[in-house]
Amino acid sequence: MFELTYKNLQVNNIEKYSENYKGNNICILKGPNDSGKTTVLSMIKLALSNFKPDNIDDEIMKEKSKIILNSPDFEMNLFISSYDNKFKIEIKYDKKKGYPEYYINNKQEGYTYLSDNLQILYEVPGEPIKKLERIIGDIKDELFDYERLLEKYRDYIYKAFEDLKNYEESEDKKNKLENKIKDLNKKLEDYNSLLKQCEKESQEINDKYVYIKYNKLNNDIILRTSELESIEREIQKLKKKNKRIQRSNKKIRDYSNQIINKSNNIYYSIIQLKPLFDSFVKKDNVFYEIFEKELSSLNSREVESISVNYIVKLYSYLDNIKELVRTELERKENSKLYLQYKIIDEIIKVLNNYIENLDIKILDSNVGELLKKLYVEKEKYKRDIEGVEKLENLKNVCDSLIAELDELKNLLNTYEKEKQIESDSIEENYESQIDDLENRKNELSDEIDSLDKEIIKIEDKYNEIQNSNKISVSDIPVIDDSQLSNLEKDLNKYKHICEYYNNKIESLNRDKDNLINELNRLETIKKPSTTMTRDELESEYQRVDEVKEKLNKYIKLIDMLLKSDKRGFNINNSEIEFYDKLGKYISNILKYIYHLHEKYYLLNIDFINREYIVRLNEEIGEQRISFISIGTGTSALNGLLARMKQDTSGKKQIILVDEIGDMDENNLKNLIKIAEEEVKSNKLLLLLMARPESNDLNAKSKAICDSYRNLKEDETNE
Amino acid sequence: MKNEENDIKNLLKELLSEEEYKTLERALDYAKKRSD
Numbered sequence: 113m114f115e116l117t118y119k120n121l122q123v124n125n126i127e128k129y130s131e132n133y134k135g136n137n138i139c140i141l142k143g144p145n146d147s148g149k150t151t152v153l154s155m156i157k158l159a160l161s162n163f164k165p166d167n168i169d170d171e172i173m174k175e176k177s178k179i180i181l182n183s184p185d186f187e188m189n190l191f192i193s194s195y196d197n198k199f200k201i202e203i204k205y206d207k208k209k210g211y212p213e214y215y216i217n218n219k220q221e222g223y224t225y226l227s228d229n230l231q232i233l234y235e236v237p238g239e240p241i242k243k244l245e246r247i248i249g250d251i252k253d254e255l256f257d258y259e260r261l262l263e264k265y266r267d268y269i270y271k272a273f274e275d276l277k278n279y280e281e282s283e284d285k286k287n288k289l290e291n292k293i294k295d296l297n298k299k300l301e302d303y304n305s306l307l308k309q310c311e312k313e314s315q316e317i318n319d320k321y322v323y324i325k326y327n328k329l330n331n332d333i334i335l336r337t338s339e340l341e342s343i344e345r346e347i348q349k350l351k352k353k354n355k356r357i358q359r360s361n362k363k364i365r366d367y368s369n370q371i372i373n374k375s376n377n378i379y380y381s382i383i384q385l386k387p388l389f390d391s392f393v394k395k396d397n398v399f400y401e402i403f404e405k406e407l408s409s410l411n412s413r414e415v416e417s418i419s420v421n422y423i424v425k426l427y428s429y430l431d432n433i434k435e436l437v438r439t440e441l442e443r444k445e446n447s448k449l450y451l452q453y454k455i456i457d458e459i460i461k462v463l464n465n466y467i468e469n470l471d472i473k474i475l476d477s478n479v480g481e482l483l484k485k486l487y488v489e490k491e492k493y494k495r496d497i498e499g500v501e502k503l504e505n506l507k508n509v510c511d512s513l514i515a516e517l518d519e520l521k522n523l524l525n526t527y528e529k530e531k532q533i534e535s536d537s538i539e540e541n542y543e544s545q546i547d548d549l550e551n552r553k554n555e556l557s558d559e560i561d562s563l564d565k566e567i568i569k570i571e572d573k574y575n576e577i578q579n580s581n582k583i584s585v586s587d588i589p590v591i592d593d594s595q596l597s598n599l600e601k602d603l604n605k606y607k608h609i610c611e612y613y614n615n616k617i618e619s620l621n622r623d624k625d626n627l628i629n630e631l632n633r634l635e636t637i638k639k640p641s642t643t644m645t646r647d648e649l650e651s652e653y654q655r656v657d658e659v660k661e662k663l664n665k666y667i668k669l670i671d672m673l674l675k676s677d678k679r680g681f682n683i684n685n686s687e688i689e690f691y692d693k694l695g696k697y698i699s700n701i702l703k704y705i706y707h708l709h710e711k712y713y714l715l716n717i718d719f720i721n722r723e724y725i726v727r728l729n730e731e732i733g734e735q736r737i738s739f740i741s742i743g744t745g746t747s748a749l750n751g752l753l754a755r756m757k758q759d760t761s762g763k764k765q766i767i768l769v770d771e772i773g774d775m776d777e778n779n780l781k782n783l784i785k786i787a788e789e790e791v792k793s794n795k796l797l798l799l800l801m802a803r804p805e806s807n808d809l810n811a812k813s814k815a816i817c818d819s820y821r822n823l824k825e826d827e828t829n830e
Numbered sequence: 831m832k833n834e835e836n837d838i839k840n841l842l843k844e845l846l847s848e849e850e851y852k853t854l855e856r857a858l859d860y861a862k863k864r865s866d
Contacts, residue, residue, distance in 0.1 A: 251838055251841070255838070258838070258842075258854070258857075261858070261861050264857075264861065264864075265856070265860050265861070652853060652856070655849060655850060655853045656857065658850060659846060659850045659854055659857075662845070662850070693841060693844045693845055696844075697840060697844070700840075
């Protein structure tokens with residue numbers, strides 16, 4: 113009896129798999145391809161191999177076993193009992209526990225005990241030739257894989273060679289770059305030292321320059337301030353003068369008014385007194401000029417229109433008249449009539465004085481009488497002396513006018529003088545001078561401001577220089593513009609030199625940075641992990657090609673082998689050698705072939721003559737069995753039958769046969785018949801065979817376990 | 831089927847020179863490292 117249950121198997125199409133199989137000692141697993149038949153066989157093989165896939169020879173089964181064990185929660189239970197039910201095996205496995213439990217006849221035993229009591233036979237039937245072809249095909253596939261692998265390896269070697277070359281070249285470049293950087297550093301050091309020296313000297317000159325410049329500016333400020341003060345004083349002076357001029361103008365205006373009034377008064381006097389002159393002087397040209405033609409000049413409203421010449425002329429004219437009148441008067445006053453008249457007049461005055469102030473009674477009547485007589489007498493003389501009065505009047509008028517003219521002349525003189533003072537002032541033009549001075553003053557202020565600003569700029573530096581005593585008093589140069597200009601030139605010169613050094617340093621630093629960048633880039637080129645040298649890599653590359661060529665040649669030779677169905681090849685020695693080694697290699701894998709119920713030890717395969725070179729036992733020497741003499745399907749069956757018949761020294765057998773579809777019906781019947789005998793003798797515990805069924809019929813059905821009918825009947829009978 | 835006996839390397843060891851075989855082994859090592 114046989115029963116297998118399992119769960120938690122993780123495969124792609126688990127839904128197609130049944131997890132429970134049960135049958136008697138001879139069973140056929142039926143089902144379409146990929147329904148779990150080989151998996152069931154593998155599971156039993158794995159259980160009987162202590163759950164160690166490495167213990168399994170067959171590659172397919174080994175892979176299946178690995179997949180089974182990859183399922184983390186996989187659990188299985190296998191039960192097999194002998195036909196008479198007296199020998200029972202139970203194997204329990206839980207992946208989580210990690211180890212199997214073996215029970216033989218309900219008693220837990222170790223795996224060794226199990227393997228000591230059990231022989232497992234596994235067979236995939238098929239013709240030995242087919243098997244051989246499959247092995248050769250596998251070899252070809254593997255060679256092909258190796259060829260691909262060699263191609264990849266060759267690429268790797270090529271890359272490693274290129275990387276190593278690149279790395280070695282980069283190392284070389286790095287060395288050169290490092291040397292260049294060293295050179296640059298040396299140059300930089302030199303230029304930095306030169307720059308430092310230049311800056312130091314420049315600084316010294318600058319200190320001197322600042323010192324002198326400061327003092328010069330200070331001097332300039334002092335000079336300008338002094339000039340400014342002097343200008344201030346000058347302005348004040350001129351302003352005072354201006355005030356004086358303003359006062360002088362007022363005087364002139366006063367004089368002018370007086371002159372005009374005086375002149376106008378003289379004019380009107382002359383107009384009024386003109387009749388007096390008419391009667392005395394001759395009306396000649398001079399008279400007309402004086403009294404008519406030029407007289408109006410005195411009636412002007414402007415001083416400048418009053419003719420001084422006329423005044424002089426008038427003055428002189430009046431003086432002449434006055435002289436004439438005086439002469440005439442002297443002549444007339446010296447006359448008897450005039451004297452008489454004067455006496456009478458004097459007596460009248462005395463008498464009138466007497467009458468008004470004295471009270472002498474006795475004289476009253478006589479005095480009155482006398483006065484009457486005196487008045488009559490006076491009237492007589494009056495006509496005679498009338499000319500004298502007129503002359504006296506004229507003389508008085510002349511005196512008065514001359515006096516007026518004198519005053520007018522004096523006024524005019526004073527006026528002229530004041531005017532002269534004023535005109536002098538105007539000539540001096542104080543206002544414009546003041547303006548000029550103010551402008552200069554502003555200029556100076558601006559200059560002082562500008563100098564102040566300049567001095568502020570260098571003041572800190574100057575103080576620093578002074579405090580540091582960098583320049584001794586003896587060094588203080590005389591302030592000299594040429595000296596300052598020379599210092600400026602020197603400063604400029606040093607500035608250019610320092611700039612040159614700076615530019616040089618910047619340029620060198622740029623070069624250095626570029627080199628460092630390049631160096632850093634090269635630093636990223638790591639040494640390849642290969643331990644080979646470039647030469648070794650080169651020869652390795654060539655050798656890989658050679659090996660690849662050889663593999664390719666082997667593949668072609670195998671192709672020839674697979675295609676050839678004729679006896680013999682037209683081949684050379686090296687190809688003979690290849691086939692010989694291939695034959696030995698495959699013989700070593702196959703080890704045995706079964707022929708006519710005999711097991712032969714396989715020594716070699718002669719592909720050229722298509723024969724197996726075998727030995728039955730030590731006594732009998734080498735034999736040759738042709739490929740074609742091994743019948744279809746009989747080899748596997750014969751192999752199995754031969755092994756079933758062998759003495760197992762009491763070991764029970766379990767036979768697993770995959771792909772019995774490759775076996776013809778007669779052979780299968782023969783196998784089952786013998787197996788039945790073995791089951792009934794309780795030597796064979798289980799013959800489990802897998803047979804595929806057409807996919808088309810029931811593509812989705814799961815594999816089932818079909819028990820051998822005869823055994824069922826026997827069981828029923830029993 | 832693959833065990834020490836049927837490893838194709840055994841065949842190639844016979845077929846290739848010592849140097850060639852060493853090269854092949856290095857190629858296999860390389861492939862193994864890559865797959866690791």
